[in-house]
Each structure stands twice: as structure tokens, then as C-alpha cells.
Amino acid sequence: MKYVCLGYIEAGKFENMTESGRNSFLDGCFAYDDVLRKNGHFAGGEGLQPPNNAVTLRFRSGKVSVTDGPYAETKEQIGGILILEARDLNHAIQLMSKHPGVQAGPFEIRPAADLTEMVRDSERRRSKSKG
DSSP: OEEEEEEEEETTTTTTSOHHHHHHHHHHHHHHHHHHHHTTOEEEEEEOOOGGGOEEEEEETTEEEEEESOSSOOSEEEEEEEEEEOSSHHHHHHHHHTOGGGGTSOEEEEEOOOOHHHHHHHHHHHHHHHO
16 A cells, blocks of 8 residues: 655755765665665655745635645645555554654654545546537
């Protein structure tokens, strides 16, 4: 089963590390990602640029509005997303508990939604409306 792991980082924590500390932290994270890959648990993931590079889309009054910045103003911002293959939630928790990224901020783990049937139903509806 796939789990989406949202890695948060406390504001300023990464920037305030020494270069040596930052390199050690990153090396530990990437080394553990390699362990996850080797064991078939890393299904994908990306680090994110800082929140000041984000934009947020909202649908209001029949229109999409765009605002600069992240969705939420919090002390912690999403730093990256990791897609994890695990047997169940407990297994996902075990795997991510060992990830050095947890030292920078919390990880939120959510089961990925299987949208296969919803996509098929939508494709059927859309093909009927074309024909």
C-alpha cells in the first residue's frame, strides 16, 4: 500500500544550521532514502522550495484566485513529499520513524487514496457526453 509522507520543517531550522550540520543532516536523509529504495519502500518523492516560492489557488465566486505564499501560515512548512510503499500504517510509521528528516520537523503520514474507480467512472461519463 502507498503512503504519502509530508515532511515538515520548522521555519529557520535548516537555514540556521552550520554548513557542516546541514551537510550531515542532508547526507543522513539521503542515505536513509537510499535504504528505502534498496528495500522497495521508496516509491517517489521530491523536496520543495521554500514557502515564499509557493502560490495558492482558491476557487471563489466562480473564479480561481491566486495568492502568493503557502496555504497556511504556520511555524512549520512542508519541506518535501515522500511516497512510501509499506504493508500497513504501522509499517509506514516504523519506516519513517527512522528517517533523519523527523529531526527537522514532523512527518504526516497518510494512506494514498486509490482513485482508479473514480477515474474510470469519470472517463465513462466524459466519453458519453462526447458521443
